[in-house]
Amino acid sequence: MFESLEFLVGQKVNIDQVLQTLVAFGYTRATKVFREGEFALRGGVLDIYPANFEVPLRLDLDDDTVLAIHGFDPISAENIDEHSIVLVLPFKTSSKSVFSSDVPLNNFVDIQQGDYVVHNHHGIGRFIGIKEFDVNTSNKEHLIIEYKDGDKLFVPKHDIHLVQKYVSFTKRPARLHKLGSKEWLATRRAVEKKLRLLAAELLRTQALRAQLAGFSFSKDNEWQKEFENTFPYKETPDQAKSTMETKSDMESARPMDRLICGDVGYGKTEVAMRAAFKAVMDHKQVAILVPTTILAEQHYYNFSKRLEGFPVKVGMLSRFRTKLEQKMIVKETSEGKVDIVIGTHRLLSKDVAFKDLGLVIIDEEQRFGVKSKEKLKHFRLLADVMTLTATPIPRTLYMALSGARDMSVISTPPTNRLAVKTQIIGYDEEIIQEAIKRELARHGQVFFLHNRVDNIDTIANNIKKLAPQARVAVGHGQMSGRLLEEIMLKFLKHEIDILVCTTIIESGIDVPMANTLIVNRADKFGLADLHQLRGRVGRLDIQAYAYFIVQKRELQSEISRQRLRALEKHSDLGAGFHIAFEDLQIRGAGNLLGAQQHGFITSIGFDLYCRLLKESIEHLKKEVETKHGPHPAKY
Secondary structure: OOOOEEEEOOOEOOHHHHHHHHHHOOOEEOOOOOOOOEEEEEOOEEEEOOOOOOOOEEEEEEOOEEEEEEEEOOOOOOEEEEEOEEEEOOOOOOOOOOOOOOOOOOOOOOOOOOOEEEEOOOEEEEEEEEEEEEEOOEEEEEEEEEOHHHOEEEEEHHHHHHEEEOOOOOOOOOOOOOOOOOHHHHHHHHHHHHHHHHHHHHHHHHHHHHHOOOOOOOOOOHHHHHHHOOOOOOOOHHHHHHHHHHHHHHHOOOOOEEEEEEOOOOOHHHHHHHHHHHHHHOOOEEEEEOOOHHHHHHHHHHHHHHOOOOOOOEEEEOOOOOHHHHHHHHHHHHOOOOOEEEEOHHHHOOOOOOOOEEEEEEEOHHHOOHHHHHHHHHHHHHOEEEEEEOOOOHHHHHHHHOOOOEEEEEOOOOOOOOOOEEEEEOOOHHHHHHHHHHHHHOOOEEEEEOOOHHHHHHHHHHHHHHOOOOOEEEEOOOOOHHHHHHHHHHHHOOOOOEEEEOHHHOOOOOOOOEEEEEEOOHHHOOHHHHHHHHOOOOOOOOOOEEEEEOOOHHHOOHHHHHHHHHHHHOOOOOOHHHHHHHHHHHHOOOOOOOHHHHHHHHHHOHHHHHHHHHHHHHHHHHHHHHHHOOOHHHO
């Protein structure tokens, strides 16, 4: 790890590396910088409030070059003084250490005082703080870890990479190891031995896939560049990186199976659009599978609009289409006349066949049932596969973290995006009325989510009484496809002010002017579901609000309380990965890879488990390459 970050005018910097280093130094990403230990990136401007500085710094960047460095007033944003060179030192607090860069979970978890931790050489203990000790006439920071019988281990700063947070996904507290005993060494060796077998199995699975005759897509042509230039927003560095990694996979002979992780509204769809266009340019067909009819409709609208002017035909299969329309789309798809077909699980029906399928894009795979996932396994044998997700399912997250699956992460928020202000409230008509009134006063729109169809009309009538001037409509999945489509289109065109709806809006719906969300009985929802719902607002550069209405605290289950606490805790931009990980810890990982693997995770912690599995995979790959060369089919 670097001891400091040095910036000087005219210097070329790797912005991704700078951001990672700031996080490793203990700095927190914020929308705006107000206090020491915060940083913010907005377009070509990087703001940092370094430790012990009187005012924050502003770095003006032109791509990768530092043009100017100023101190600035965080309130007025006025430049105060100019610098030619500055040195940013690590920011330290008593509760957070400077260890979710090689730690598999460093993007997901922070170590707090009192947490269970795992030291690679000594096992499970409890982190009780950081203290300075006089070592060779100078003070050095040490982590203090308490073990069984009160024994303490002092870990110097240069060894903190050996320490990770203990996460096991069980409800039982961790069992502390005896410092200096042989128990930890025996446990670790037993797990490493089993992981070598698991690594071999994972590599065999990869090899079987690699033996299939994959299609090597061509390099980008002029139309590809022209299409990408029609993107109406500024591309983020993570979007560009994810696109590049995806294209590299597609151009390879090895069939692609890439996971694109990005928080709600962070631009995963744009990466998918560019991949789809690339596939069509090589005369291949693309299937885009989405979990809801509403999302299928929105994707169809967005893809069709972006592809205007290009000789690409887009079709859509869902219950929003009549049987006659569906029959025609199925026929044209089998004949190769449809280039991109977007649909719900209807796409997985037996009557749907492709003339030449080249790419499958799966949006939020965790939303599909067991039967759908079995059909998707078949798709993975036929074409390149890209999966988009904001909150990875346990197995997907695990596979990606362990290095067994390719993953691209989009963690950079779009320019000027603000975090959604989140409030957990009891049912209070005054608060609801005020929230609606404030949104309508700025000519915005409101989602009011009530997930029971039997009395949703009663709820809508109550909302009409609270906001008599508003245009209120109801939308839910039991409506006819045509009527629901008509209502959603009116809401998108701002002909409706308040949409009282069910969870049909959960995935991917993008209504830029809807910036207040009210969810009734939020304690009935899962954590990932609530985060997805919160992502329906805050798509522009204006402040958005989410109100989660819950039962009285004494009536809530403990799991509900944990979910709601996590939601309030992780309300900042890019919280999706933290939410996914908190969800894992709250619900438990279940049968991640069988009961035996679950037991191993409990014995050494999820982080070290992933780390050791990754090491086993890499070690086996090197062994195979030494014997047979790099071709994955030799595994």
